[in-house]
Amino acid sequence: MSSDVASARATSARRDPETLRRWRQYLANERAEAATYRHIAARRAGEEREILLGLADAEGRHEQHWLTLLGEDVGRPVSADLRTRVLSALARRFGSVFVLALVQNAEARSPYSTDPDATPEMAADEQVHEEVVRSLAERGRNRLSGTFRAAVFGANDGLVSNLSLILGVGASGVAPQVILLTGIAGLLAGALSMGAGEYVSVHSQRELLEASTPNPQIHDALPDLDIDANELALLYRARGMTEAEADAHAHEVLAGLHTATHPVPAPSDTVDQHEAIGTGMGAAISSFCFFASGAIIPVLPYLFGLSGMPAVLLSAGLVGIALLFTGGVVGLLSGTSPMKRGLRQLAIGFGAAAATYLLGLAFGTHLG
Known part of the structure; x- marks a missing residue:
């Protein structure tokens, strides 16, 4: 007797509506997850494609488990849960490392380890799936880590530093035109500094690697x-x-x-190390552009003629949204909670801006 049949008989007494609903949801989720892996595989080649298709086949085995339990009660197909549907939609359109990072988080939250109707083998499968996806996502993270690191953290630095600069200068009581000029100067100075710093850093690191190459x-x-x-x-x-x-x-x-x-x-990892670091020029351009794109956000209210507290509140609100986004992206790529990373970025950024604003008030009062 197969384990699925034995499980079906053991749970036949628990065919209440809530149990059937849960089984049908699991079935729908397994089908959607298998489709997600196939969509990602369609955008891959070689070994990665084979691995992803293997994961899809494994989800098919889990699907069969729930079909066996449901038997004649399978009913009409139901939709997968919202998270799984979103993953499948993203996989169809992108198939990128971002999707793999989301899938990794989804596999880590599998309920099978605590569900009495899921077999121990299925729970173990999900743990292995998480590690497989983590390894695939790591390849993409390594390819992105050089230029992308400069881009994301450049944007974050631009957001925090220019918001702090604008709030600090504005709190001292200067005219709105001075605040605008200060913000633009901070944007250009910071972007040039970030770009030059990233170029020197990455170029020097590549030279060190080349010096170590046999x-x-x-x-x-x-x-x-x-x-x-x-x-x-x-x-x-x-x-x-x-x-x-x-x-x-x-x-x-x-x-x-x-x-x-x-x-x-x-050494076999020399090329991989160069790929992970990226190029000096690529990192410099990314740092310049993304610092500038972040630094322009707190300046926008002053560009459109606002002043006083409305400009301060709008500037802080726009920067807050951007900080949540950049923090969420970093959390997504690192395999942690995007919301926690976003809130952490928000707290750090607003903390720095608030400190500078208070200093501006103190200097403004003293000078006045």
Whole structure:
């Protein structure tokens, strides 16, 4: 007797309307999750595509479990829950690392570990699914981490620094035209500083990686090595091998010198590290543009002629919305709660702005 059939018989006495409703919802969710993985797979190729299709097949097994339990009570198809429907819609249109991060969070919240009608195998499957999706999402995060990091944090810096600058200067009692000029100056100065800083930082990091990349010309020196002294073993020990492993590998390389095509391979993660860092120019442009896009937001009310408390409140409100968004995006990509990250960004940003505003009031009162 299969486990599904046994489970169906064991739960036959609990076919109350609420239980049937829950089973039907699980069935709908499993179908939608399988479709989500297939939609994402359609935008992938090679190994990633095969992995995603494998996850879709696994969701199909879970779907069959609920079909077996429902039997003749399967009823009309119901809609998946809102979260699963949104994921499926996003997967159809984007299939990006953002969707994978959302799917990762969804898998982590699976109710099967506490549901008496789900098998232990299904609960274990969901835990494994979370790790599989986490690994796939990590690949995308690594590809985005260089330029995207500069973009998101550049925007956040622009929001907080220029709001603080505008509120601090405005609280001192200066004219609205001075506040506007200060905001524009802060935008340009900050964007240029961020862009230059990111370029130097990323370019320097890439140079450090390139300095650590093995010299491919070392192959030409191998035929002239003293086999008895065998300094090639020192090279392998410097790269992390034990003394015994280094000696054995060096002898193997030298013995097969005439047939070996690349006896001293470069580290396999060198390209991945360069890809994760991004390019200096790309990071600089992203930092400049996104800092400027963030810094312009608190200036908007003054650009449209507002002044006084209405301008302050509108500026703070616009920045608050933007901080929630940037914090949510960071939380989404990092696999944590977007709402918690958004609220944290909001609290930090408003805290800095409030401190500067109070300082502006103090200086304004003192100067007045």
